Amino acid sequence: MTVRASRHARRLGRLLVTPSVVALLAWMIVPLAMTLWFAALDYRLLDAGPARFAGLANFAALLADPGFYAAVITTLYLLALALALSVGGGLVLALLLDVAAFGRGALRVLVISPFFVMPTVAALVWKNLMMSPVSGVLAWIAQGLGLPAFDWFAHAPLVAVAIIVAWQWLPFAALIFLTALQSLDSEQREAAQLDGAGPIAMLRYLTLPHLARPAAVIVMIETLFLLSLFAEIFVTTGGGPGNATTNLAFLIYQQALQSYDVGGASAAGLVAVVLANIVAFFMVRLIGRSLTA
Amino acid sequence: MSQIELHGITKRFGDHRAVDRIDLAIARGGMTVFVGPSGCGKTTLLRLIAGLEDPDEGRLLIDDEDMTGTAPAQRGLAMVFQSYALYPHMTVRANIGFALKLAGMARPEIDARVERVAAMLHLTPYLDRRPAALSGGQRQRVAIGRAVVREPRAFLFDEPLSNLDAALRGRMRVELRRLQQELGTTAIYVTHDQAEAMTMADRIVVFRDGRIEQAGRPLELYHRPANRFVAGFIGSPAMNFLAGPRAATFGAAEIAIRPEDLTVAAEGWSGTVTVVEHLGAESYVHLVLEDGAPLVLRSRPGEEPANGAKLRVAPVAAKVHRFGSDGLALG
Amino acid sequence: MKRGAAHRIVLTALAWAAALAVAFPLLWTFITSFKPELEAVAFPPRLTGVDWTLENYRTVLDEGGYARSALNSVVIAGASTLAAMALAIPAAWAMAFAPTPRTRGLLLWMLSTKMLPPVGVLMPIYLIYRDAGLLDTRAGVILLLALGNLPVLVWMLYTHFREVPGEVLEAARLDGASVVQELTQVLLPLALPGLASAFLLIFTLGWNEAFWTLNLTSTEAAPLTAFMATFSSPQGLFFGRLSAASILSILPIVAIGWFCQRQLVRGLTFGAVK
Numbered sequence: 046m047t048v049r050a051s052r053h054a055r056r057l058g059r060l061l062v063t064p065s066v067v068a069l070l071a072w073m074i075v076p077l078a079m080t081l082w083f084a085a086l087d088y089r090l091l092d093a094g095p096a097r098f099a100g101l102a103n104f105a106a107l108l109a110d111p112g113f114y115a116a117v118i119t120t121l122y123l124l125a126l127a128l129a130l131s132v133g134g135g136l137v138l139a140l141l142l143d144v145a146a147f148g149r150g151a152l153r154v155l156v157i158s159p160f161f162v163m164p165t166v167a168a169l170v171w172k173n174l175m176m177s178p179v180s181g182v183l184a185w186i187a188q189g190l191g192l193p194a195f196d197w198f199a200h201a202p203l204v205a206v207a208i209i210v211a212w213q214w215l216p217f218a219a220l221i222f223l224t225a226l227q228s229l230d231s232e233q234r235e236a237a238q239l240d241g242a243g244p245i246a247m248l249r250y251l252t253l254p255h256l257a258r259p260a261a262v263i264v265m266i267e268t269l270f271l272l273s274l275f276a277e278i279f280v281t282t283g284g285g286p287g288n289a290t291t292n293l294a295f296l297i298y299q300q301a302l303q304s305y306d307v308g309g310a311s312a313a314g315l316v317a318v319v320l321a322n323i324v325a326f327f328m329v330r331l332i333g334r335s336l337t338a
Numbered sequence: 339m340s341q342i343e344l345h346g347i348t349k350r351f352g353d354h355r356a357v358d359r360i361d362l363a364i365a366r367g368g369m370t371v372f373v374g375p376s377g378c379g380k381t382t383l384l385r386l387i388a389g390l391e392d393p394d395e396g397r398l399l400i401d402d403e404d405m406t407g408t409a410p411a412q413r414g415l416a417m418v419f420q421s422y423a424l425y426p427h428m429t430v431r432a433n434i435g436f437a438l439k440l441a442g443m444a445r446p447e448i449d450a451r452v453e454r455v456a457a458m459l460h461l462t463p464y465l466d467r468r469p470a471a472l473s474g475g476q477r478q479r480v481a482i483g484r485a486v487v488r489e490p491r492a493f494l495f496d497e498p499l500s501n502l503d504a505a506l507r508g509r510m511r512v513e514l515r516r517l518q519q520e521l522g523t524t525a526i527y528v529t530h531d532q533a534e535a536m537t538m539a540d541r542i543v544v545f546r547d548g549r550i551e552q553a554g555r556p557l558e559l560y561h562r563p564a565n566r567f568v569a570g571f572i573g574s575p576a577m578n579f580l581a582g583p584r585a586a587t588f589g590a591a592e593i594a595i596r597p598e599d600l601t602v603a604a605e606g607w608s609g610t611v612t613v614v615e616h617l618g619a620e621s622y623v624h625l626v627l628e629d630g631a632p633l634v635l636r637s638r639p640g641e642e643p644a645n646g647a648k649l650r651v652a653p654v655a656a657k658v659h660r661f662g663s664d665g666l667a668l669g
Numbered sequence: 670m671k672r673g674a675a676h677r678i679v680l681t682a683l684a685w686a687a688a689l690a691v692a693f694p695l696l697w698t699f700i701t702s703f704k705p706e707l708e709a710v711a712f713p714p715r716l717t718g719v720d721w722t723l724e725n726y727r728t729v730l731d732e733g734g735y736a737r738s739a740l741n742s743v744v745i746a747g748a749s750t751l752a753a754m755a756l757a758i759p760a761a762w763a764m765a766f767a768p769t770p771r772t773r774g775l776l777l778w779m780l781s782t783k784m785l786p787p788v789g790v791l792m793p794i795y796l797i798y799r800d801a802g803l804l805d806t807r808a809g810v811i812l813l814l815a816l817g818n819l820p821v822l823v824w825m826l827y828t829h830f831r832e833v834p835g836e837v838l839e840a841a842r843l844d845g846a847s848v849v850q851e852l853t854q855v856l857l858p859l860a861l862p863g864l865a866s867a868f869l870l871i872f873t874l875g876w877n878e879a880f881w882t883l884n885l886t887s888t889e890a891a892p893l894t895a896f897m898a899t900f901s902s903p904q905g906l907f908f909g910r911l912s913a914a915s916i917l918s919i920l921p922i923v924a925i926g927w928f929c930q931r932q933l934v935r936g937l938t939f940g941a942v943k
């Protein structure tokens with residue numbers, strides 16, 4: 046009788062969870078299985094003929110394509126640069142905001158805003174209003190400093206894209222660091238002060254170790270999003286000049302919706318999945334640990 | 339006369355028996371206090387009685403009716419939680435009246451009962467506030483009012499005073515006891531504080547490791563502890579325990595003596611005073627005997643020895659509690 | 670002591686300078702949106718003697734594309750969030766209040782679906798949508814965004830529900846509340862603020878989503894993300910108009926974002942940072 050009550054609750058629980066699980070299963074398994082299958086086909090939408098089984102030919106073509114390696118390197122380069130800029134900048138910003146004497150609410154509003162700007166707007170605003178060598182703000186600053194205007198998208202397109210992306214993610218990093226900083230036990234700080242720790246020692250031995258975990262979380266979450274960076278490239282460089290800013294996501298897009306090479310795009314897509322899974326593995330472990338804590 | 343009866347109640351969490359085959363009868367109209375160290379199963383037992391947990395074995399009778407699998411709401415019990423568990427989105431009035439509203443009582447009747455209870459608990463000025471705008475003591479009284487208003491068969495109190503400061507706790511103890519006696523409602527009160535148990539209880543049940551160590555009236559437990567655990571748990575400062583040859587002279591494996599049952603004597607155990615606690619009405623003298631055994635004795639103020647003094651103490655022979663090697667009281 | 674105070678003022682000034690620098694591109698866009706086109710591209714830019722105008726806004730609004738895209742954005746972000754909520758609320762409730770030994774694994778599995786890169790399934794989704802007639806339809810985008818945000822939402826609601834003190838629900842049960850009454854009269858009012866901010870955060874994520882919206886819509890169902898992409902060339906050379914359209918596309922959502930920044934930290938870090 047008593048057991049029935051809890052079994053009843055559990056059955057109800059399962060009933061309530063099922064729709065979400067089924068929806069996500071369908072969303073994950075079905076398309077992924079199709080990608081796997083397509084990757085083994087010679088299947089081009091522009092060819093009239095039917096799709097033919099091609100085995101590993103798509104992967105072989107991928108591995109023989111220098112563009113593929115370039116895309117992987119571009120992906121990782123963008124990732125590293127955007128991460129360094131946003132995490133480093135976010136940390137400095139959070140430390141400053143944490144000690145700011147007044148206007149903290151307004152400061153937060155200013156800092157968080159870029160995160161809520163849609164990628165296409167962020168990219169276009171930066172490309173045209175900020176980085177334009179003819180009339181951009183950065184060119185104006187350069188002129189003020191007596192430097193020649195720099196054509197970002199012609200001479201350092203990857204750096205330009207990375208800056209745009211870092212600008213969007215910097216608020217996220219700053220906000221999380223700030224939240225973590227504010228959860229630092231004030232008695233711990235006071236104890237350290239009584240132990241004779243100066244501001245530098247405090248930062249080094251108390252604050253930064255406290256931020257290690259949030260930093261790891263930020264890096265992983267940003268990594269997941271940055272690996273599939275697309276819109277910013279789509280509206281600024283279109284992958285160019287040449288293929289200078291073609292990352293893996295953009296390469297797949299080109300193969301899929303410009304060349305309509307279903308097989309090739311799927312094979313490259315699987316590479317992207319594997320890459321993301323490596324990060325996801327570590328991330329799930331980290332989050333799983335915090336779930337039990 | 340018993341109103342709540344437990345027969346062989348057992349609750350397991352995994353392999354651990356939090357409550358282990360408990361048989362207990364709870365008298366009508368009295369205040370029964372469950373006391374014991376944390377993790378002893380007293381709160382789990384209370385929750386089993388409330389119906390918030392289901393027992394793995396055993397039966398629960400309330401007013402001779404089998405309530406073992408009955409839903410909490412149908413048992414006619416009201417509970418006061420340690421955290422008070424007030425509904426934060428409701429006013430004091432709505433908090434107290436919520437159960438009546440759910441029971442489908444008419445609005446004017448609800449209002450009348452809520453007003454009456456609020457007056458009894460001095461909550462009338464706060465009826466339209468939310469819990470967040472109340473002090474700890476006021477929240478506590480709202481939680482009690484929520485229980486009282488239902489006119490339940492019994493109150494269940496789960497460490498209700500532990501979140502209050504010491505002074506308020508002392509006042510609320512008395513107030514709660516007075517209220518319970520006025521209403522004449524059966525109450526079960528869980529606490530880990532033996533002093534609270536002693537002052538409030540008609541009957542104390544001492545728990546350890548999911549089992550009952552002893553049940554009885556407060557002074558019964560104080561004067562005739564059934565075993566070493568109860569002897570050590572009830573009373574503050576705690577009893578002095580002595581083993582070895584000193585116990586052997588009393589024909590026991592271990593003896594226990596309350597601080598007030600030790601006197602300074604010409605013939606006795608000799609020791610050195612280490613600390614003297616001056617409490618005003620009485621003082622407690624901490625000694626170390628020659629073999630290093632610590633001892634506390636009560637002394638009248640003004641008669642305390644000085645720190646470092648050497649003296650001899652002896653127990654009042656009739657007040658020595660004797661225990662066998664199994665920890666049970668002898669004769 | 671004096672030195673500490675001086676320090677603090679310097680650091681505060683630095684904080685303001687840094688925050689203004691971060692927000693500068695947005696502030697600049699806002700200013701530029703009120704400049705006539707010739708002023709907007711003038712070099713060096715001017716802040717005085719400008720003939721401030723609403724002309725850019727008028728142009729953007731008159732051209733029609735904006736209104737339709739804005740409506741699409743509202744419908745797509747709104748409907749996908751509602752659909753995700755409808756699935757996530759019961760699931761999160763069950764996992765928080767009737768956990769089983771498998772709940773933890775289930776939560777982590779849901780999270781891992783979020784980590785599937787969209788490009789990995791671009792091809793099959795595109796072909797399914799083409800064959801099902803879902804390309805460039807709002808329904809198609811709504812479905813994808815709802816599923817994509819479902820794991821995040823389940824997590825946010827789960828951590829939120831877990832913070833409702835269990836004793837309050839038990840008190841309700843002892844007071845005689847049925848399961849439905851417990852839900853509607855106690856849990857829901859308690860959880861409402863959290864539900865609202867979760868809704869807003871997921872809404873902003875849906876509003877800003879720019880992979881599926883760019884790849885699966887063209888005209889009929891194009892939301893503002895896709896509308897803005899049309900400024901990439903050569904229209905983007907009209908800086909005033911670009912700025913006005915940008916401000917119109919982001920202002921409401923940035924304002925909403927300010928309200929749910931608390932949820933943002935907990936929601937997007939899956940409870941790993943509190």
